[in-house]
Structures are given as C-alpha cells and as structure tokens.
Amino acid sequence: MMAFVIRRLLYAIPTLFGVCLIIFTLFNLVGGDPAYQMLGKHATETQILELRRELGLDKSKVEQFFDYLKSVATLDFGRSYTTKQQITDMIWRGMPASLSLAIPAFIVEILLGLAIALLVSFYRGTFFDRAVVVLCVMGMSVSALAYILFGQYVFAYWLGLFPISGYDTDILYRFKYIALPAIIWVVVSLGINVRVFRTFVLDEVNQDYVRTARAKGQSEKKILFHHVLKNALIPVLTYVVIQIPVLITGSFLLENFFGIPGLGSITIDAIHNSDFPVIKAMTTIETLLFMVFALATDLLYSVVDPRVRMR
Amino acid sequence: MIRLPSQSKSLWQDAWRRIRRDRLALWALGVIVLYSLVALCSKFGLLASTWDAEVGGPYASPSFENFKTIFGTDIFGRSVLYKVIHGTRVAMSVGLMTSLIAIPIGVTLGAFGGYFGGKVDDVIVWFYTTLSSIPGIMLLIAIAYILGKGLFSVYIALGITSWVSLARLIRGEFMKHKSREYVIAAEAIGAGHRIRIFRHILPNVLHIVIINMSLQFQIAIKSEVILSYLGLGVQGQPSWGVMIDDAKLELARGVWWQLTAATFAMFFVILAFNILGDALRDAFDPKLRKG
Numbered sequence: 001m002m003a004f005v006i007r008r009l010l011y012a013i014p015t016l017f018g019v020c021l022i023i024f025t026l027f028n029l030v031g032g033d034p035a036y037q038m039l040g041k042h043a044t045e046t047q048i049l050e051l052r053r054e055l056g057l058d059k060s061k062v063e064q065f066f067d068y069l070k071s072v073a074t075l076d077f078g079r080s081y082t083t084k085q086q087i088t089d090m091i092w093r094g095m096p097a098s099l100s101l102a103i104p105a106f107i108v109e110i111l112l113g114l115a116i117a118l119l120v121s122f123y124r125g126t127f128f129d130r131a132v133v134v135l136c137v138m139g140m141s142v143s144a145l146a147y148i149l150f151g152q153y154v155f156a157y158w159l160g161l162f163p164i165s166g167y168d169t170d171i172l173y174r175f176k177y178i179a180l181p182a183i184i185w186v187v188v189s190l191g192i193n194v195r196v197f198r199t200f201v202l203d204e205v206n207q208d209y210v211r212t213a214r215a216k217g218q219s220e221k222k223i224l225f226h227h228v229l230k231n232a233l234i235p236v237l238t239y240v241v242i243q244i245p246v247l248i249t250g251s252f253l254l255e256n257f258f259g260i261p262g263l264g265s266i267t268i269d270a271i272h273n274s275d276f277p278v279i280k281a282m283t284t285i286e287t288l289l290f291m292v293f294a295l296a297t298d299l300l301y302s303v304v305d306p307r308v309r310m311r
Numbered sequence: 312m313i314r315l316p317s318q319s320k321s322l323w324q325d326a327w328r329r330i331r332r333d334r335l336a337l338w339a340l341g342v343i344v345l346y347s348l349v350a351l352c353s354k355f356g357l358l359a360s361t362w363d364a365e366v367g368g369p370y371a372s373p374s375f376e377n378f379k380t381i382f383g384t385d386i387f388g389r390s391v392l393y394k395v396i397h398g399t400r401v402a403m404s405v406g407l408m409t410s411l412i413a414i415p416i417g418v419t420l421g422a423f424g425g426y427f428g429g430k431v432d433d434v435i436v437w438f439y440t441t442l443s444s445i446p447g448i449m450l451l452i453a454i455a456y457i458l459g460k461g462l463f464s465v466y467i468a469l470g471i472t473s474w475v476s477l478a479r480l481i482r483g484e485f486m487k488h489k490s491r492e493y494v495i496a497a498e499a500i501g502a503g504h505r506i507r508i509f510r511h512i513l514p515n516v517l518h519i520v521i522i523n524m525s526l527q528f529q530i531a532i533k534s535e536v537i538l539s540y541l542g543l544g545v546q547g548q549p550s551w552g553v554m555i556d557d558a559k560l561e562l563a564r565g566v567w568w569q570l571t572a573a574t575f576a577m578f579f580v581i582l583a584f585n586i587l588g589d590a591l592r593d594a595f596d597p598k599l600r601k602g
Binding site for chain 1: 437438440441442444445446448449450452453454456457458533536537540541542543551552555558559562563567570574577578579581582585586589
C-alpha cells in the first residue's frame, strides 16, 4: 500500500511540472502582451511599461517561469488588475459562496441520480427503462444556458416563487437565493448522471456473483440493493470524487445568472475585464485542486478495490 | 451443416447493415444531413445570406404571414429564422473544424504511443495526462481568451482541448493490435513501421474515430454556445450562443422567440448526434450490446 502511495505521488510530479509549463506557455509565451490587452488601444507608452514591470513581464522568460513556479508553490498570485485585491484573498472569499450552492446541489444530484438509476436497473429492458433513457438523452441535449434562462424566467420572474437573483451573507437567508439555482443544477446534471450510473449498475448485473446469489435463492431486490449496489458504488465513487474540484468553481453560468459572488462569478468578471492575473491564477488553482482530488480518488480507490494496486 | 457465408462482410458493411435496420438512427442521420445541407447552403450564400437585413419592426412576434418572420424578429428587426440558419452554419463549422484539428492530433499521438510503447509512449501519455489535468472549461476559456475573440480562436481552443479522449482510445487499440498475427505477417513480408501503422492497423481502428466524431460535434456545439455567452466566441455574426446571450435581456420584456428558436435548433442536432453516437457504438461493437 505504502509503495503504491509513493509511486502515485512521484507520478504527480512530472504532471505538475507539465501543467505549469502549459499554463506558462499559454499565458506568457503565446498570449502576446497582456499589458496591451488590459490597457486597451489608447494606453500610453509609460502606462504599458509600468504595467509590464508590475506584472513582472520586463524580466526574461526564464525568470518569468521561475516567478510563476514560485507563485504556484506559495499560492500567492499577486493582485487583481481590476479590483487591486490579493487574488488569494478573493478566492478565499469567493469559495463559501460557491460551496453553499455547490454542496447541496451536488449531494442531491448524486443521490437522486443513483436512486433513479437503481430503479430503472430494477426494471431493465422494460418500457419504463427505455422511456427514462430517452428522457435522459433528451435532457442532455438541451443547452445548460437554456435551462438557466427558462428556469429563471418561469419560476422567478413569472411565477415569483424564488428571488430573481441575489445573495445573503447570512447562511439561513441564503437558502432562499440558492434554492432555484440548485434545482436548475440538479436538472441539468440529472440526465447524464442517471445514464452513467445505470451503466455502472448494469455492468455489475452480469457478473458471476449475481448469478451465484440468484442460484442460492436470493430475491432480485436484495441482489440489486445489497450485492450490486455495493460493487457499483466503486465506479460511482470515482465519478463523484473527480467532480469535486469542479464544485469549487461551482457553476460559472449559474453563479453569473443568479448573482452569487463565488469563484465562477470572479472568473467571468475577470474575462469581461481582461483581468489577466486573475484568469491565470484561477486556471492554476483549478488545476491544482483537480490534481489533488485525482490523487485522492486513486488512493481511495486502491483502499476500496485492492485490485487497482496491482496495475 | 454449417453454411459459411459466401462472402464475409467487413466491419464497415456489417455496421452499415445494423445502422440501416435501426430506424431511430436513420432519423438521426437524416437530421444531421439536413443541418449540414442548411449549413452548406448558408455558406455558399443560397440561404439566409441577408440575415442582417431588416424584415420588420423590432421584436415582432412570430407570424405566419411571411416565412422570414415565422420565428419573429430581434431588436433590430432582423429575421430570427435567418439568424438560426446562420447559427446552424456556425455550429456545424465549429464541429467540423474542431474535428479536423482534434482527429489528426488524437489519432497520430494515440497511434505512436500505442505502437511504439516505451519512451515515446511515456512522453505522449505524460503530455495528455498533463493537458487533461487542466479542467476543460478553464483550459478552453484560457486559450480562447489568449487567442482573442472570434470564431478562429473557438476552433483552435476546442480542437486543442478535445483530442485527449480519442488519443487514449486509439492508443489502447494500437496496443492490442500491434502484436496481432496480421501485423506480424505484415512485418514478415517487410512492411516498415509507417506502413504497419497507417496501412495495416489504422483501418482496423478507424471506426473509433467515427464514433468519437459524433461526440466531438456535440461538445463543440455546446462549448461554442458557452464561449459565445462569455463573450469569447463568435463576433459580429449570429450564432446560437450569441442568440441565447441576447435572450438574457429579452425575456423580461416577454420576447421568448429568439431563445426558443436557438434552443430548439440546438436541441434537435445534439439529440441527433447523441442517438447516432449510441447507434454507431452499438453497430461497431456488438459486444457492448448485451447491457
């Protein structure tokens, strides 16, 4: 086990280096001069020189790369160009807002998806099963933006069941604002979840142990909810854990539409304001989180399913 | 007595026979062909070339008096129908162009990694693991932001971000195929690496590219909409994403037709690609059908 952990950690090092190299190449080599982009066409020569020095762009590319590696190691990405705040502080402040939408929505999304998947697996091959799969495919074919726009228009604006947008620092009052975006989140992701979870369950249904259980006279219900569910939870777990980093940015679009001041909104604002340092920092942090959780998934997986360690 | 078929069918003939029997898949194929034709007609100026002309008052609701206003008009009195048609062209071109970028990269790297193994494989796997460690949406946003606004950046950003899954699949297949008898036989008669990779193995794994393409189109069309909404996508011409973005301000005034038209246009083509993708996977890989 320990050998596996160490090997997996060592594997992460070249990937981390590669990620830094790609992000650096994108932002510092390919991207032209961000000073021009940020200041616009009418900037004077001195303004540009000053901004270049402020961003450390007057140094050589090699020095810039080491600066970047240092900022990754210390998680200090300097200041936002538009708000002048420390980017790390902005992220810490945005995270609770993102999470208070993401966590409840994500939990409901997964549990509901799994429940429906088990139900349709129980009735596999019937009309009900096929109807649900068709509905899932149809649901997946609608743009997420359309769900958000129609949802906001119908339930908040037209029927007035929810506030149109907003946010409250008080956690109890906040739920009033979080409810509708969370429901839309669940609806958007339900189609794909049910389909994926259904395949996970059906993959297990054809295994030998199911036949054995059936042969010894176990009821179909017990087989599905006891034997199959336990094994199907392994791929479900991977699928769930790997999505956790995405939760931290939350849904860009939902946060933007419902005025929730989370990381998604910060990123979208940064794009609109051409806030180069913030976009770069967000890309880096998202990637780091993603890698940490991918690592956690692998380790968790090897605990749950010892076969993995052999590879 | 066992009767052998007089002529054995190739994988492709067999798959085509299966698809032809699947009525739903044929409908899906028909929808995709229709969208492609609309896109081509628009491209060559036969359809909706006057999308920026005024055809009525601002925000005229849909009416059947004139086919141009069948889906109503937008804020400048332009025909929503024409904008949808032009958007079809944009969407299909994004799907096609990103496929043209992603497929050669994915196939070549996957093939080399799987075939040569060793150091070459290590470098290729390292490269795509690294690339896929950056969350897709952030990488897409970063590339589109850096290359500047416009359709061209959308092509490149989507092309660069979407070849990894294809490369993974192709690599796996090449690893399986490289030690098969037919490849060893090819080596025995003096076929070099290049011939073995491209002439012998590649045709046997090409169906993966076809299946992947239906997924590629869906991702491309959906991503174009999101990038355009973020202001990083199409500029100066209508696309479904731009139309949906406009709808954000229109809905409060009760203007629902532009959003509805764009959403449905997108819904049908993505649904068709979804259905066709599933059918193709079943047709090419009967082993997967048992589920």
